[in-house]
Amino acid sequence: xxxxxxxxILKAMQRPETAAVLRRTVETLFERGAVVRSLENLGERRLPxxxxxxxxxxxxxxxxxxxxHASPKIVSELLDHLERDIDVLRPxxxxxxxxxxxxxxxxxxxxxxxxxxxx
Amino acid sequence: xxxxxxxxxLLQALPKxxxxxxxxxxxxxxxxxxxxxxLKKDDMPIKMENPFKSPPKTCILCNxxxxxxxxxxxxxxxxxxxxxxxxxxxxxxxxxxxxxVSKAVKKARSMGFMSVTLKDPQFIKDPDICGIKxxx
Numbered sequence: 001x002x003x004x005x006x007x008x009i010l011k012a013m014q015r016p017e018t019a020a021v022l023r024r025t026v027e028t029l030f031e032r033g034a035v036v037r038s039l040e041n042l043g044e045r046r047l048p049x050x051x052x053x054x055x056x057x058x059x060x061x062x063x064x065x066x067x068x069h070a071s072p073k074i075v076s077e078l079l080d081h082l083e084r085d086i087d088v089l090r091p092x093x094x095x096x097x098x099x100x101x102x103x104x105x106x107x108x109x110x111x112x113x114x115x116x117x118x119x
Numbered sequence: 120x121x122x123x124x125x126x127x128x129l130l131q132a133l134p135k136x137x138x139x140x141x142x143x144x145x146x147x148x149x150x151x152x153x154x155x156x157x158l159k160k161d162d163m164p165i166k167m168e169n170p171f172k173s174p175p176k177t178c179i180l181c182n183x184x185x186x187x188x189x190x191x192x193x194x195x196x197x198x199x200x201x202x203x204x205x206x207x208x209x210x211x212x213x214x215x216x217x218x219x220v221s222k223a224v225k226k227a228r229s230m231g232f233m234s235v236t237l238k239d240p241q242f243i244k245d246p247d248i249c250g251i252k253x254x255x
Contacts, residue, residue, distance in 0.1 A: 047232075090231045094226075
């Protein structure tokens with residue numbers, strides 16, 4: 001199953017309410033057959049720009065990142081569900097790519113180019 | 120007179136020193152044929168890697184993963200006044216990393232991690248990587 005990352009910005013709320021929102025988000029994921037890998041709190045910060053969502057303009061928000069494995073079919077349903085949630089300001093689902101090996105970075109590339117040119 | 124000059128010519132013709140050659144170590148070796156020790160090449164150059172080789176050229180982000188969540192790193196490559204991404208001739212990054220930074224900045228902007236028109240005030244005092252001189 002491909003690996004996705006859900007980066008979600010929640011409304012600036014008290015701790016129990018934030019916990020409730022995260023709980024129902026993760027439960028939605030479980031219902032659709034996703035395997036949650038990790039849930040990270042990236043902190044409550046001031047938003048870089050004011051976001052108007054669900055009839056109100058927000059300046060602060062809580063950033064959370066959920067790493068999960070799921071079937072590609074559920075991604076659109078999940079985004080639809082999150083858009084309807086009043087407490088979620090901006091949901092984004094990204095695909096996690098396999099990271100390139102570090103050996104391919106600049107220095108080795110330049111050397112390869114040199115050897116190729118000298119031939 | 121003629122005798123003197125002819126005498127001088129004869130003297131010049133004759134070798135100044137004795138005919139037997141000076142016995143150097145190499146000469147002795149060449150004369151004797153039963154030598155079996157290998158020839159010592161003392162003056163041949165030793166094979167080694169070039170000691171004056173310059174280190175491979177790398178860009179500043181070589182072996183550093185660029186992430187859209189790392190707003191501080193990405194903010195170093197945008198203008199503090201307009202928030203625009205600097206070009207390759209300013210940042211000095213290699214092609215691959217410039218593309219990664221550019222993509223990460225755009226991703227962060229759309230996801231609500233980074234501002235579009237300005238640089239986050241807490242990152243303005245960060246050290247200058249790009250070395251661009253702004254009109255003050």
